[in-house]
Amino acid sequence: MGIFVGKDSRVVVQGITGKQATFHTNIMKEYGTNVVAGVTPGRAGETVLDTIPVFNTVSDAARETGANVSVIYVPARFAADSIMEAADAGMDLVCCITEHIPVLDMVKVRHYLKNRKTKLIGPNCPGILTVDECRLGLLPTYIHKKGHVGVVSRSGTLTYEVTYQLTMAGIGQTTCIGIGGDPVKGIDFIDVLDAFNQDDETLAVMMIGEIGGTAEEEAAAWIKANMKKPVVGFISGRQAPPGKRMGHAGAIISGGKGTAADKIKALNDAGIEVADTVASMGETAVRVLKEAGLYDTCHTC
Amino acid sequence: MNIHEYQSKQILKEFGVKVPNGSAAFSPEEAARFAKDLSTDVVVVKAQIHAGGRGKAGGVKLAHNIDEVKSYASALLGRILVTHQTGPEGKEVHRLLIEEASDIEKEYYLSLTVDRKTAQIVMMGSAEGGMEIEEVAAKTPEKIFKEYIDPGVGLMPFQTKRMAYNMGFQQSVIAKASKTMECLYNAFVAKDCSLAEINPLVVTKQGEVVALDAKLNFDDSGLYRHPDIEALRDIDEEDPKERAAAKASLSYVNLGGDVACMVNGAGLAMATVDIIKFYGGEPANFLDVGGDSTVDKIAEAFRIMQSDDQVHSVFVNIFGGINKCDVIAAGIVEAAKVVGLRVPVIARLDGTNVEEGRRILREANVPGVHMAKNMVEGAKLAVELAKEKKLQARIKG
Numbered sequence: 001m002g003i004f005v006g007k008d009s010r011v012v013v014q015g016i017t018g019k020q021a022t023f024h025t026n027i028m029k030e031y032g033t034n035v036v037a038g039v040t041p042g043r044a045g046e047t048v049l050d051t052i053p054v055f056n057t058v059s060d061a062a063r064e065t066g067a068n069v070s071v072i073y074v075p076a077r078f079a080a081d082s083i084m085e086a087a088d089a090g091m092d093l094v095c096c097i098t099e100h101i102p103v104l105d106m107v108k109v110r111h112y113l114k115n116r117k118t119k120l121i122g123p124n125c126p127g128i129l130t131v132d133e134c135r136l137g138l139l140p141t142y143i144h145k146k147g148h149v150g151v152v153s154r155s156g157t158l159t160y161e162v163t164y165q166l167t168m169a170g171i172g173q174t175t176c177i178g179i180g181g182d183p184v185k186g187i188d189f190i191d192v193l194d195a196f197n198q199d200d201e202t203l204a205v206m207m208i209g210e211i212g213g214t215a216e217e218e219a220a221a222w223i224k225a226n227m228k229k230p231v232v233g234f235i236s237g238r239q240a241p242p243g244k245r246m247g248h249a250g251a252i253i254s255g256g257k258g259t260a261a262d263k264i265k266a267l268n269d270a271g272i273e274v275a276d277t278v279a280s281m282g283e284t285a286v287r288v289l290k291e292a293g294l295y296d297t298c299h300t301c
Numbered sequence: 302m303n304i305h306e307y308q309s310k311q312i313l314k315e316f317g318v319k320v321p322n323g324s325a326a327f328s329p330e331e332a333a334r335f336a337k338d339l340s341t342d343v344v345v346v347k348a349q350i351h352a353g354g355r356g357k358a359g360g361v362k363l364a365h366n367i368d369e370v371k372s373y374a375s376a377l378l379g380r381i382l383v384t385h386q387t388g389p390e391g392k393e394v395h396r397l398l399i400e401e402a403s404d405i406e407k408e409y410y411l412s413l414t415v416d417r418k419t420a421q422i423v424m425m426g427s428a429e430g431g432m433e434i435e436e437v438a439a440k441t442p443e444k445i446f447k448e449y450i451d452p453g454v455g456l457m458p459f460q461t462k463r464m465a466y467n468m469g470f471q472q473s474v475i476a477k478a479s480k481t482m483e484c485l486y487n488a489f490v491a492k493d494c495s496l497a498e499i500n501p502l503v504v505t506k507q508g509e510v511v512a513l514d515a516k517l518n519f520d521d522s523g524l525y526r527h528p529d530i531e532a533l534r535d536i537d538e539e540d541p542k543e544r545a546a547a548k549a550s551l552s553y554v555n556l557g558g559d560v561a562c563m564v565n566g567a568g569l570a571m572a573t574v575d576i577i578k579f580y581g582g583e584p585a586n587f588l589d590v591g592g593d594s595t596v597d598k599i600a601e602a603f604r605i606m607q608s609d610d611q612v613h614s615v616f617v618n619i620f621g622g623i624n625k626c627d628v629i630a631a632g633i634v635e636a637a638k639v640v641g642l643r644v645p646v647i648a649r650l651d652g653t654n655v656e657e658g659r660r661i662l663r664e665a666n667v668p669g670v671h672m673a674k675n676m677v678e679g680a681k682l683a684v685e686l687a688k689e690k691k692l693q694a695r696i697k698g
Contacts, residue, residue, distance in 0.1 A: 076522060076525075077525065077526075100521075100522040101522060102493055103415050103495065103522065103523070104422075104490065104493055104520070104523065107415065107421065107422065108452055110420035110452075111420070111451075111453055138592070139622070140622045140652065140653055154568065155567060155568020156622065157564075157565055157567075157622060158568035158569055161620045164652065181568070183415065184420045208568070210568055211571070214417075214418070215417075234572075236569075236571035236572035237572075238575045238578070239574045239575050239578050239584060240571060240574075241554075243386070245521075246567060246587055247552040247567025247571070247587065249522060250417070251567060251571065255435045256435055277572070277575065277677075277680075278572035278573065278576055279675070279676040279677045279680070
């Protein structure tokens, strides 16, 4: 089970002939992901990794292979166009890894997606992995073990870090998603929390936020009103100075808005425990699971 | 990326926004010459630094004759201006804007930015011009008007008119105010801005709508298609270490403390800064070496971190996803050879190829490099060793 991607996902890789894309497609395949096609304009007819056919366009790939999920590894200046191409070809889900897409390009993308069914993860994200079923993006596979905790994060490395801490503590996962560090992006915390809430396999959620914007505050309010499962939080950037971009394009405190203190307060006010440091995310999760009487069920590895 | 007020005004002028006549001067002589060319009785001498609050800090002067222009210019050039946005260290003034003074009837506020939640450009306007807009937003949010712009059609005339009426412009200048909004929007979109702000936007006694100040910030990711904007970069305004880091594709922010951090990934890098503080240390920097580190990049990162005299220890915190721990470990060994290690280095490695990474560090046995069992131990040790080193330095000094 898990959310958004699984065994039934038929994946097309946009930009598959690029070095990074081929490297990660190989890992995806080895993990058992059903990669059915690749797209690089001008390279139709070729084959990547012995078995994956390459097409000129996403529409061709979808028509010929029945692909319904796309992962994008194309350079920033072409990536917005690639997302729209995937949506136009009727993909259910598009996961865009690319960093440094201009914000105004993403404004256009969001407008384009408005009345379409396509769900977008990213950009500037590590992707998504449903344990033992499907991997899109960059996530290292060996840190994941099957279980009942969902992970959602704005940061790539923190997605890995928390997953690793959970696994080390014997707590397996359902699906791990990095939603990306850009200010204008696809799905946000609430979309993911909503899906985890409806997923029978997922019994608790680990949510990792950071400075900038107000998505964590909105998620806190949503959790308080709707979430039936325990959520454990962590926010990075407590020491970030205002007005400075901390690596991610979206990680910036502007006009006094988007501080870690505000986010932690909003989460605490909604009854959500927030780990003190990045090193204590796993142990905080264990404590919350024990308090909720879910520890034994969630101790899967 | 930020640019100076005079550069922002030049761009807005090209897009049809009315701005006062003026020029940028780099010396008192130049200032005097440009002031002579202006045909007004009163001339404004404005310090050009990348920070707001210049007026209150004494960076804006009204001169009534050429001698005054010259003396104000001499006093301002080379002066360190401390405003609420510069931090206590302030910023040195290297450039001045010499501009004709305006007869102000009333001041307004106008800006454009991208709203993250709706993924739309939003225009904000207020009759509370010349004030800190954050302050207005906090105290009297009802005095700020917003127009969300549909990306499909752009800013529509009904929106600029509605904004102009909401802001309280007199009927006689409604058309001019609306035109200013349209021009500002065109500039914002054409140049990939992240912020376009006119504060104050004024109506003059002559009935003109003029941008008395202007601030344009640009989306770094869009700069590749705007070489004209990239050319306006003023390196005097940027931290030299941040600049060197950017050249090496490292993401670095100076934080002023004594425990340097080298991390992969922006989220973990922020969280590492936080954990140093949590255990009683003062973080020196945020540094993300990115997902595709090479040995050279790591060595360069060490060069930059150690160029800060205040730094007394380095905490390397790596979770190898795409970044492999063995590459990071080899980078530390290489850095020790080519850059030299002036301060103790504490390394916490986990993730991809961790065993190989630890083996490389163990076998190289570089003096001053400590391997931490886990993140907490590493953070604590980095804080402790920085304190020791600082004490030693004080005793020596």
